[in-house]
Every structure is written in C-alpha cells, then in structure tokens.
Amino acid sequence: MSSWRQFVETRLKTAEFRRTMLLSAFYIVLFLLLATLLSSYLNPGEDHLSAYDDDWNDMSQFKADLNDAGVDTLSLVSSPLLLDQLNKSVTEHTVFVIAGVEKDTISLPSFSGGDEVIRLTEDEGYSDAELESIDNFVKRGGSVLVMDDFGFAGGVARIYNMDYSNHRMYDSEYAHELDNNYTWLNVSDGFNYSGRSRADTHPCYNPLRHQDVLLNASSPGVISLKEAGLCQHHLNASDPTAWDWSPKYNMLLDRASAFDPDSAEDADKQRYGIGYSSQDSHLDTNDDGKLTGGWEGGGVEADMAGPFTLMIKVCNSAECANASSGRVMFISDGSALINVIYDHEGANNGRYGALTNVIPENDNRKWVLDFVAESLLAEDDSGYSIHSDAQVIFDESRHQQSSFMADAYNLLYYALVYFTSDWMAMLILFLILFVAFEAVIIKKTDPEPWRHVFSIIYYGFGDARRYGYYGRANKVKQVLLSRVRNVNALTREEFDSLPARELQTMINDPVLVKFVFEDRNYSMEQLVAVVKRVKMWGRGGKQAVA
Known part of the structure; x- marks a missing residue:
C-alpha cells in the first residue's frame, strides 16, 4: 500500500502528468463551449417556411x-x-x-x-x-x-x-x-x-x-x-x-x-x-x-x-x-x-x-x-x-434545415461571417486563437539543449549542477561514444554494427567500459569522476589516464 501511495505521489509530481492534466482541462472546456453553441443553434425540429423547398408549409x-x-x-x-x-x-x-x-x-x-x-x-x-x-x-x-x-x-x-x-x-x-x-x-x-x-x-x-x-x-x-x-x-x-x-x-x-x-x-x-x-x-x-x-x-x-x-x-x-x-x-x-x-x-x-x-x-x-x-x-x-x-x-439562416449536415454548413458559414464582422466576436476569436496557441505550446515537448560532441562543459560541482544536462549518465555516454566513433573514423552505420568486444577494445579503459555497458544510477560525485576520465580519454592515445 505504501509503495502504491509513493508511486501515485511521484506520478503527480512529474511534468508529464501536469501536461496531461492541462491538456485534458483544455479539451474539456473546449467541448463544453462547443456543446453549448451547438445546443442553442442545432435544434432538431420540423423544417418549413423555406423559399427553396416546395412542401405545403414552405414558400416556394x-x-x-x-x-x-x-x-x-x-x-x-x-x-x-x-x-x-x-x-x-x-x-x-x-x-x-x-x-x-x-x-x-x-x-x-x-x-x-x-x-x-x-x-x-x-x-x-x-x-x-x-x-x-x-x-x-x-x-x-x-x-x-x-x-x-x-x-x-x-x-x-x-x-x-x-x-x-x-x-x-x-x-x-x-x-x-x-x-x-x-x-x-x-x-x-x-x-x-x-x-x-x-x-x-x-x-x-x-x-x-x-x-x-x-x-x-x-x-x-x-x-x-x-x-x-x-x-x-x-x-x-x-x-x-x-x-x-x-x-x-x-x-x-x-x-x-x-x-x-x-x-x-x-x-x-x-x-x-x-x-x-x-x-x-x-x-x-x-x-x-x-x-x-x-x-x-x-x-x-x-x-x-x-x-x-x-x-x-x-x-x-x-x-x-x-x-x-x-x-x-x-x-x-x-x-x-x-x-x-x-x-x-x-x-x-x-x-x-x-x-x-x-x-x-x-x-x-x-x-x-x-x-x-x-x-x-x-x-x-x-x-x-x-x-x-x-x-x-x-x-434562411434562422430556419431549421432538412439535414444535420445542412445545419452544420450554415453554422460554419454563420461563424465565418460573424467572427469577421462583429468586434466582440473578433475579440473572442482572438482569445480562442491565443488559447489554442498556448495549448500547442503546452503539448510541445521542450527541445534538448545543444551540445558539442567533442567537449563537456564542466568547471566544478557548482557548474555541474548549473548545467543539469550533463548531470545525467546517458548524456555523458553519448559524448563518450561519439568521441570513440570520431577518433576511429567510423560512420554511424559502421559504429552501430560493431560487436561489443571490439567496442570495449576501442575504449580500452575498464572504468569507462563498465560505465558504458552497465545500466545503473550514479551519484554526482561518481559522475564527476567519469566526466574527468572522458575528458582525458584520447589525449595520449585511446587509453585514458587512470
């Protein structure tokens, strides 16, 4: 029970959950607005008094x-x-x-x-x-x-x-x-x-x-x-x-x-x-x-x-x-x-x-x-x-049409004219477009910051915390593997097809080999030590300084 509660609390604090809730709230409000609009405009009933129909109760x-x-x-x-x-x-x-x-x-x-x-x-x-x-x-x-x-x-x-x-x-x-x-x-x-x-x-x-x-x-x-x-x-x-x-x-x-x-x-x-x-x-x-x-x-x-x-x-x-x-x-x-x-x-x-x-x-x-x-x-x-x-x-704009599609067409035509002619409607249209734009921004995932594959910015523990991008092990692994590929003049396809043993030989550093092939969490101090070895790797041959 405690593990489930801990999972729920952790889930509620994630950015993905907050983004999902914001999007859900936006679409719920949008649905309610559209439902209110359609309920006042599209009312099922008898169609009559039209000059373009020839029934007994029309005006043809x-x-x-x-x-x-x-x-x-x-x-x-x-x-x-x-x-x-x-x-x-x-x-x-x-x-x-x-x-x-x-x-x-x-x-x-x-x-x-x-x-x-x-x-x-x-x-x-x-x-x-x-x-x-x-x-x-x-x-x-x-x-x-x-x-x-x-x-x-x-x-x-x-x-x-x-x-x-x-x-x-x-x-x-x-x-x-x-x-x-x-x-x-x-x-x-x-x-x-x-x-x-x-x-x-x-x-x-x-x-x-x-x-x-x-x-x-x-x-x-x-x-x-x-x-x-x-x-x-x-x-x-x-x-x-x-x-x-x-x-x-x-x-x-x-x-x-x-x-x-x-x-x-x-x-x-x-x-x-x-x-x-x-x-x-x-x-x-x-x-x-x-x-x-x-x-x-x-x-x-x-x-x-x-x-x-x-x-x-x-x-x-x-x-x-x-x-x-x-x-x-x-x-x-x-x-x-x-x-x-x-x-x-x-x-x-x-x-x-x-x-x-x-x-x-x-x-x-x-x-x-x-x-x-x-x-x-x-x-x-x-x-x-x-x-x-x-x-x-x-x-004919206030007459019930013979089909739902005809009513929907009239409603769209009405909205096109109304929201481009009435100043209050134009203001509301601007607000709707603004909210829609914000919804797109909310849904869009933030891009990862740019990095150079040959260097890692680090000037001490304070800077390591400041540049949080390099506080994640998988990012440091990407930098190391990019260096190995470039030093050995391999294309991406060639590098991706390398056997694990040959890759270990290219790295030729037991600490970095273990870092690449093991999936574990690293403390900030451990990650700093790995970053130092990555910075030294390749300077005097492919063997890093121990």
Whole structure:
C-alpha cells in the first residue's frame, strides 16, 4: 500500500502528468463551449417556411412568382451582418424577408452603453450587431418584411419600440371551411396611414403610371404579363382589359398571434397600424387554449378582449410618402405565405398533396406582391418594369434545415461571417486563437539543449549542477561514444554494427567500459569522476589516464 501511495505521489509530481492534466482541462472546456453553441443553434425540429423547398408549409410559390416577374431572389444562410456590404443603390431596390425565426442567436457579451456596462446575453433571434445591420439597411432605403408569431423576431420589433404579445389570438371571424385556427384579417385600405388613403402613391395603384403603360402597350388597351411586370397580380385573368384598383386585402392567417397592445402602432413615430382583428376576438393571455372570461375582483385571470393589431408598417418618411425611403412590414403570423395558403388554387388542385378541406380564396399573394412592388418600383421608374438591381433576399439562416449536415454548413458559414464582422466576436476569436496557441505550446515537448560532441562543459560541482544536462549518465555516454566513433573514423552505420568486444577494445579503459555497458544510477560525485576520465580519454592515445 505504501509503495502504491509513493508511486501515485511521484506520478503527480512529474511534468508529464501536469501536461496531461492541462491538456485534458483544455479539451474539456473546449467541448463544453462547443456543446453549448451547438445546443442553442442545432435544434432538431420540423423544417418549413423555406423559399427553396416546395412542401405545403414552405414558400416556394412566392419565390417562383418573383422570378417570373424578373426579380432576382437570393438566400442568406449566414448572418444579416452581410446586409452592410450592400451599397445604397442596391439597398434601395432590395427586400429582406424574415419568415418564422426558428433559431435563437449565439449570445456574446457586449457593452450596452446603458445602466449595465456589460450585457452577458443579447436579444432573442438576432444579435445586437445583426439588429444594427438590419436597422442600418432600412435607414439606407431597404425594405424588410417580418412574418412571425411566437418565434425569435421580437428583437427586430423592438428596434422600433414594438413587441409581440407571444400569445395566441382567437377570432370569431375564422375560415369555417377549415377550423378556428385559420382566422381572417380584413384590411379595408392597406395604404390608409392617418385617416386618408395614400394608395395613389403606390406604383400599381397610380393612375398616371397605369395610363403610361397602356399608351405604350403592344396591344392597345391590353397590358400583357410582361408589361405588367411587378404589378401583374393586378391583371384580371378572365378580362385582360380589367385592372384591380382595390387597396383591400382579405387575408387568411394560420394560428396568428398579435402585437402587444402597449407597444403597437404609433402614428407620431411613423408606426402605422394596417390590419386589426375583429371586435369579437381575444388574446389567450393565460395560454390555456380556450376563452376565459372573468372580472378583476373575481380572482380569475381573464383573456384580453380585442380588437388587436396584427399588421404594422414602419416607414422612414411620414405616411410612407417617400418611395425611396426604407420601410418595414410586420405581420403577427409566420405562415402568411406558405404554399397551401398563398397558392390556394394550386393547393385545392392537389399540387401540395391531398387536402381534407378546401382552402378559401384569399389576398395574401396580392398583399405581399404589392409590398414588393412598392419597395422595388421607384418613382422615377417608367411603367412597371423593375430596376436592374432589384432583388429579394430570404433569410434562411434562422430556419431549421432538412439535414444535420445542412445545419452544420450554415453554422460554419454563420461563424465565418460573424467572427469577421462583429468586434466582440473578433475579440473572442482572438482569445480562442491565443488559447489554442498556448495549448500547442503546452503539448510541445521542450527541445534538448545543444551540445558539442567533442567537449563537456564542466568547471566544478557548482557548474555541474548549473548545467543539469550533463548531470545525467546517458548524456555523458553519448559524448563518450561519439568521441570513440570520431577518433576511429567510423560512420554511424559502421559504429552501430560493431560487436561489443571490439567496442570495449576501442575504449580500452575498464572504468569507462563498465560505465558504458552497465545500466545503473550514479551519484554526482561518481559522475564527476567519469566526466574527468572522458575528458582525458584520447589525449595520449585511446587509453585514458587512470
């Protein structure tokens, strides 16, 4: 037992054990950091709301309509930080689409500049740097469409002093062909901001622009799909001479939420309420899934009664009068543009699989294409043709992907962009590289000091202790054997193949022969005596002085 204890104590004091423990601690901390990162980013779940998948709950048909109208569509799989790379001309003709933010951001410490000097966590959904990039994008003339209900888009809303209620909204005006999960949002005028309609400022509702297109049409009085451009959804399929001038939208929502009544629209701050629920609606504030009535003194927490704001438009100009200024459209439903609702005719014809109920006709397609047209068709553009820089960017960075490898790829791309764009992330990256460099140094074995094979530095016992390299018998043996090989002019191969008896003859010193061939420990005094004999060996022939 004592020998085992002595072995353990000796082992704990060795440099190898300390190096092993340091490396183990480093890799454990690295593993915990990576596990925390992956657990917040890679969450198994249903993948939907992607513009690049064609399932019933994706948005491929919306993307297809944009492409048919000549609009370039791009996907952002890393981070909205890349929006800062767009110049102002491109930004003014770009729409950034956020639909159903399903993943939280990677929170990093940051300097808040407020009461808290350092914030250890960031806003949900997007980091502070990403939210700043989105805000700057809008200030430079870009347009953003935010569709979310219970996801992580609250950070984007809070840029404009708004917030989501994060509670389910129920309404008596729902699609009876389906069930009460599908409610109607009836917008009487999508361009009535402060009591008067501003529809004539919209390119598709401007009569002068429409007249100009008619005069230049290839067929008199008839506007073709190509000539209609981004406003082709206003054409009447049964009557090519008709044009839809109505600014009304009858929209179908799926399990919608609502905006917080205390932080919703505010016309003085250019936050305009566009769509509301009916008077007979309620917000499930206790999240019990049913209507709960009550009164303040009854001790029962009652659900909040409507109407509630479901759609808000934020503009950088009063009443969105400046077409080149930025704008943000919020709607409290992340599923407003899913294929089965957006393309209701195709859904009823079985394009997205068999349906048990008929999807009612709705204006979701008209609403979103009107927003895109308003954003991409500037006042100085002629007709309904789009600008050469016009594009729509879909944020796919916060969507669950269909495979782990796709999620891992997005995470790596996100890290590449994030750690080269955000200053706090760059600082953390520097610290990570510094720690990694230190780990390499810890793992690397120190090189042995240089020695000359013809001499041994020794000037007494004090120097022998100072030059600890020569306080080990095997090092002195190497010096002696190197001398023997060089004095006899042998190559390394020849010397290594020598028989032991012939080597003893070459040394020709019984003390040194015994020193070379015996494996034992030497005290410092004994080693000093051997060193003296080695220094004298070869000076007067191969026989050392006894």
